[in-house]
Amino acid sequence: MFLRFLTKRLLYVIPMLFITTFIVFSFILLIPGDPALAILGENASDENLAQLRAQLGLDQSLLVQYWNWLTSALVGDLGESFFTGESVQEAVFSRMGITFQLVTTAIVIAFVFGTTLAIVSMMKPGSWIDEFARLVSTMGTAIPNFLLAMLLLAVFSLSLGWLPATGFISLFDDPIGFVRSVLLPSIALGAVGMAQITRHMRSALIEVFETDYIRTAFSKGLSVRQTIFHHGIRNAILPVVTTVGILYGNLMGATVVVETIFSIPGIGQLAVDSIMQRDFAMLQGVVLVMVVIIIVINFATDIIYSLLDPRIKYE
Amino acid sequence: MSKRETLLEINNLRAFAEKTGEPRSQLVNSVNFRIDKGEIVALVGESGCGKSVTALSILGLNAASIEYESESEIRFHDENLLQLSDRKLRKLRGNDISMIFQDPMFSLNPLKKIGKQMTEALLQHKAADVRTARQDAEKMIERVGITDPKRQLDNYPYQLSGGMRQRVMIAMALLCKPELLIADEPTTALDVTIQAQILEIMKDLQQELDVSILLITHDLGVVAEMADRVVVMYSGQVVEEADVYALFEQPLHPYTNGLLTSVPTLEGESDERISAIRGTVPSPQELPKGCNFYDRCTRRTDRCKKEEPLLTNHGGRNVACWHPVVEGVKDDERTAIRN
Numbered sequence: 001m002f003l004r005f006l007t008k009r010l011l012y013v014i015p016m017l018f019i020t021t022f023i024v025f026s027f028i029l030l031i032p033g034d035p036a037l038a039i040l041g042e043n044a045s046d047e048n049l050a051q052l053r054a055q056l057g058l059d060q061s062l063l064v065q066y067w068n069w070l071t072s073a074l075v076g077d078l079g080e081s082f083f084t085g086e087s088v089q090e091a092v093f094s095r096m097g098i099t100f101q102l103v104t105t106a107i108v109i110a111f112v113f114g115t116t117l118a119i120v121s122m123m124k125p126g127s128w129i130d131e132f133a134r135l136v137s138t139m140g141t142a143i144p145n146f147l148l149a150m151l152l153l154a155v156f157s158l159s160l161g162w163l164p165a166t167g168f169i170s171l172f173d174d175p176i177g178f179v180r181s182v183l184l185p186s187i188a189l190g191a192v193g194m195a196q197i198t199r200h201m202r203s204a205l206i207e208v209f210e211t212d213y214i215r216t217a218f219s220k221g222l223s224v225r226q227t228i229f230h231h232g233i234r235n236a237i238l239p240v241v242t243t244v245g246i247l248y249g250n251l252m253g254a255t256v257v258v259e260t261i262f263s264i265p266g267i268g269q270l271a272v273d274s275i276m277q278r279d280f281a282m283l284q285g286v287v288l289v290m291v292v293i294i295i296v297i298n299f300a301t302d303i304i305y306s307l308l309d310p311r312i313k314y315e
Numbered sequence: 316m317s318k319r320e321t322l323l324e325i326n327n328l329r330a331f332a333e334k335t336g337e338p339r340s341q342l343v344n345s346v347n348f349r350i351d352k353g354e355i356v357a358l359v360g361e362s363g364c365g366k367s368v369t370a371l372s373i374l375g376l377n378a379a380s381i382e383y384e385s386e387s388e389i390r391f392h393d394e395n396l397l398q399l400s401d402r403k404l405r406k407l408r409g410n411d412i413s414m415i416f417q418d419p420m421f422s423l424n425p426l427k428k429i430g431k432q433m434t435e436a437l438l439q440h441k442a443a444d445v446r447t448a449r450q451d452a453e454k455m456i457e458r459v460g461i462t463d464p465k466r467q468l469d470n471y472p473y474q475l476s477g478g479m480r481q482r483v484m485i486a487m488a489l490l491c492k493p494e495l496l497i498a499d500e501p502t503t504a505l506d507v508t509i510q511a512q513i514l515e516i517m518k519d520l521q522q523e524l525d526v527s528i529l530l531i532t533h534d535l536g537v538v539a540e541m542a543d544r545v546v547v548m549y550s551g552q553v554v555e556e557a558d559v560y561a562l563f564e565q566p567l568h569p570y571t572n573g574l575l576t577s578v579p580t581l582e583g584e585s586d587e588r589i590s591a592i593r594g595t596v597p598s599p600q601e602l603p604k605g606c607n608f609y610d611r612c613t614r615r616t617d618r619c620k621k622e623e624p625l626l627t628n629h630g631g632r633n634v635a636c637w638h639p640v641v642e643g644v645k646d647d648e649r650t651a652i653r654n
Contacts, residue, residue, distance in 0.1 A: 218376055219409060220435050222439060310471045
């Protein structure tokens with residue numbers, strides 16, 4: 001049953017991948033600028049330029065170029081960087097690993113703090129923590145992430161010197177170093193998400209508290225706290241799961257700015273560099289991996305949904 | 316009828332809601348009645364007359380915006396429930412007094428197994444362990460006519476029909492052997508055939524467990540089927556209280572009278588129109604000075620406009636009316652009500 005759902009979903013992914021990659025491929029060619037010119041420089045002769053274009057396959061039609069890319073991509077070869085000649089899939093995967101760790105940390109921070117704030121403010125309406133939750137959810141949306149990033153950097157790295165200002169250490173190499181290097185950028189990245197999650201969870205909890213089954217719970221003699229924990233949270237968290245899924249995609253895009261400010265060699269930076277250098281092969285690889293990740297996250301969201309709500313059965 | 320012990324007594328219940336910038340709404344205005352041990356009392360009235368507010372005030376489950384006047388009193392075991400601390404009230408809820416609601420589709424948590432929801436009150440009040448609580452739950456849902464209880468306890472609410480869910484609600488409410496069960500329109504949302512079954516189950520269990528029931532309804536058929544005594548509410552007030560036979564035999568308040576005559580009968584001519592009480596209920600924000608029923612009444616006089624009638628004893632029954640219907644309804648009055 002579940003297997004059938006899985007295969008159906010995967011079959012649905014295939015046309016999606018074709019369409020997105022083709023769109024991206026055409027868009028990339030619309031970007032002004034010539035990769036050959038970018039590589040050889042202003043003074044290159046027309047002959048050399050033409051030769052390089054032929055070498056890179058840029059002299060062929062769009063469809064042929066896409067077909068060439070696609071046939072090698074299907075066998076796991078995303079090509080080589082126009083510039084450095086390094087393998088696209090290797091570069092993309094190593095950068096993606098970094099970004100994935102960063103974004104996931106940001107999501108975890110946003111989710112844990114966002115839901116906790118919402119729950120506590122529900123338990124004590126009108127208290128200072130309730131006011132604080134409201135402040136956070138407004139500020140988080142109002143302050144742009146680049147500003148927050150620079151603020152955090154200025155205070156905690158440059159003035160106080162508590163945390164490193166730049167660089168990234170992988171979780172798998174050094175967990176403590178990872179936390180230290182990822183804390184500020186992930187807060188900067190996750191603040192908007194935390195604000196969104198706090199707000200959504202708060203309104204979801206308020207909505208749930210108006211339902212009949214909450215009244216039933218109270219009529220059984222449960223306290224507010226018990227009612228929130230045994231009946232409120234699981235019902236209220238369902239819409240928040242959707243928010244988190246969407247947030248993941250958003251943060252994958254927003255990470256460009258934060259990675260640049262904190263000099264983290266993630267996929268965002270790779271994307272920016274590839275665009276600047278007209279490194280189309282690399283850019284196409286970046287986009288492909290991003291699309292795949294977002295599809296996987298949507299899929300995971302659906303699975304989590306079915307785990308939380310017994311009424312949802314995928315067949 | 317022998318005099319029974321009083322279980323719960325509501326004296327002078329007045330509840331209002333006040334929002335800033337809006338006039339105060341008087342939701343319940345001088346409600347007085349009692350429930351005896353082992354008795355089924357029906358609380359009757361149209362929507363918005365304050366019957367649900369009255370019922371929810373017993374368990375302190377009204378919205379926080381609803382407040383009570385200081386002289387209001389709901390007496391249960393020598394305590395005024397309106398002044399009980401939240402902790403003490405919680406010990407009462409689901410244990411001494413429990414409640415079932417109108418719509419069984421929404422009164423169970425959709426994400427929790429039936430068994431988990433049923434045992435919650437037991438675990439809360441009776442210090443039972445999970446296993447014995449589950450066994451108790453099994454026995455109880457078998458008693459309300461659910462077959463294969465073991466399997467049903469592992470089901471989620473969406474896997475059960477509306478009637479089944481209401482059975483579960485009843486079983487859940489009676490699990491701690493409460494003294495009073497408040498049933499707020501328990502059959503309104505159900506099919507007619509299921510309604511009868513649910514009522515029968517309630518009546519059987521009421522006798523078996525000797526529990527009192529406060530049955531809130533607007534369905535006079537349900538009242539006739541179930542109740543020992545009837546309390547009629549209109550626009551936030553109790554207008555009549557009587558033994559069920561006496562009430563159906565001879566209603567005293569013109570409103571009760573109107574309600575009974577508005578029930579369609581099979582006798583009479585087929586083109587006869589169903590009689591209705593003309594007019595509408597006054598807004599709780601601007602109640603009249605005199606009788607609340609004045610605008611719609613067929614027996615009104617000047618006195619009704621100026622003075623508010625209080626609930627008074629009238630031949631062993633209570634009625635709040637200056638001109639109760641005593642000698643039976645005259646024919647010209649029936650037509651006047653019909654209009």
